[in-house]
Amino acid sequence: MKLKRIAALVLAGAMTLSLAACGSGTASKSGSGAASGSAKKASSVKVGIVTDVGGVNDGSFNQSAWEGLQKAQKDLGIQAKYLESKTDADYKPNIETFIDGNYDMIICIGYALANALKEEATANPDQKFAIVDDSSLASMKNVTSLIFEASQSSYLVGYAAGLTTKKNNVGFVIGQSTDTMNEFGFGYCSGVLDAGKKAGKKIKIQLANANSFADTAAGKSDANAMITAGADIIFQAAGGTGLGVIDACKEAGIWAIGVDSDQYHIAPKTILTSAMKRVDNAVYAVAKDTVEGKVKGGVEKFSLKDGGVDIAPTTKNLDPDVLKQVKEVKQQILDGKITVPKTRSDFESKYGKGIYTIK
Template sequence: MKKTKLSKLVALMLVVVLAFTACSSKNNNKKDETPSTEDTTDGAATTDDTASDDTAATTKLKIAMVTDVGGINDQSFNQGAWTGLQKAEKELGVEVSYLESATEADYVSNIETLVDQGNDLIVACGFLMADTIKEAAEAYPNQKFAIIDDSTNADLPNVSCLMFKQNEASYLVGVVAALMSETNKVGFVLGMSTPVMNQFGYGYVAGVLDTNPDAKVELYNANAFGDAAAGKAAAVQMFTNGADVVFHAAGGTGNGVIEAAKEQGKYAIGVDIDQAYLAPENVITSAMKRCDNAIYDLVEKMTKGEEIQGVQTYGMDNGGVDIAPTQDLLPEEVIAKVQEAKDKILAGDIVVPETQEQFDAKYGDVYNLD
């Protein structure tokens, strides 16, 4: 009987010990799961930092671009503009993107998509989007837009128009063409005849004739910016007719001009960007239209909160246009003549025509692609 009571007592004590141990273990686990005061402080700091990062992310400017039908890799106009945006992304901390337009019918849908994405600025590459930008700017008055080579929308409060003095750069390559030609015959392939695009022709022909009044300039309007085959066919015909230097202002169409020069062993002059890399033995220079500089300048103004509405013009005096730095195929005397012409333009001693009326007043009816 005593033995039985003792056994029961031992068993009861064992249960109590086990219960206490389990309780103690449970309490210890709770303590481990509860952050200390120091942990809580660190956690709060981490949360604040994350919130700060999120705020910074939401305030980053978003800039998007719509290409014309030449596409982002047209090795010309669109590519130059995209280069400017990429530089802005790297140096100014903005977020950039683009949509390509396979046809003109894509302009509206591309711009609508970029509006829906909440971009702070939408850049349209080229005057062909002028009507689309006008409609979008009026439909979305709080959305900022920019367009290259169009000033018809300058009165809209949310549109910035980037214009260039492409006639000045074209004058310089006209000097080059006249001096490099051995036949006194040169050519010019235009992408499309418009007041803006014709400025390339006015400057080029003026540069040729001022340098060599006896030179003849053969002209062709491809009426397309993405038809390399048409550009090639036009250049081949010019070379067949005796021209030995052909300048193009035709976007992707001009790639055909350069291809023809390679095949024919003749000279080509590029446009918009330094196109010497496309044919190092044939592209003697390029009339650079610095869309990259203009786009970067525009975005930089936005980051500073400056006004960007209206016409902003980029010429030789502010880094908007120039002759390409690649001049490996040019003799020293040609380079010197080009620099002389450049200095005179900057000084106002040479006024390069930019309209048909100005051109005709000095040179007569020798350039007309209307």
């Protein structure tokens, strides 16, 4: 890889005059670490996205990321491109493709890319990167970690589920059991339990780990098992796998809860609401900072307070009284009156052990 990069630089130097005559050129890197570099002509700025295995049409966070970059392309005039990863083995080659293409910013979508990104960021210290849902590389000066308070939006949809369920039986399907993904679960279960307590009812919560973000069949199977066991609302935080959950809920005539983006359009008569994680806004912000030369390493956090997470704006399927109560608890979170658990220890200290059993 190093020899390849040196060869590319030598070739670029030899072709400088001909490139200038053609009206094109190679964008210069703007350094790393604290905010550095200078503003560039937007049309010369190249920003690329590397998806995880869910793909750009997962109806979830990969798709949201690409929509954010497309908006940046339209608004700012940058060059935008995505590369899909079909398997984990594609992560590193896809990142290297963008490095060799002299991209100013490379955004990795999902914590699954962290290992590949760490290797490439170490080998290319002048290349700027960003990664969604991972803070393990926060000490690297050329990596910006985009972190979301997913428990907050999940609490809101959990609260809605707890007030809406008729059978007092709801479900949650996760794509993979990690600290990042379990944050969705802790928030959702907290919301369900608090709503149940307020309504004076005990609600059963079924949990399943599909162990994939790209297996719709697994998502549908897990959802069908929950439906058979009495669930009438199922929340999924599982990327492309979640589409299978939605399909099962649609066939059974029960409510599904979407994730990351407003998934109402996928099944208008099935999606009760969605837990929004505004990856699109975060990607747009990174692209804008790249144009303006303001990119910096470290952690960028997005929460209810700054609109980084929220309950979906489409509320057609929510009972007006339920929506009113959800808005009330949202304000209590903003006011600091409700602190939503983000870790197992925080969740269990408040609600007890044996409730959240996903492995």
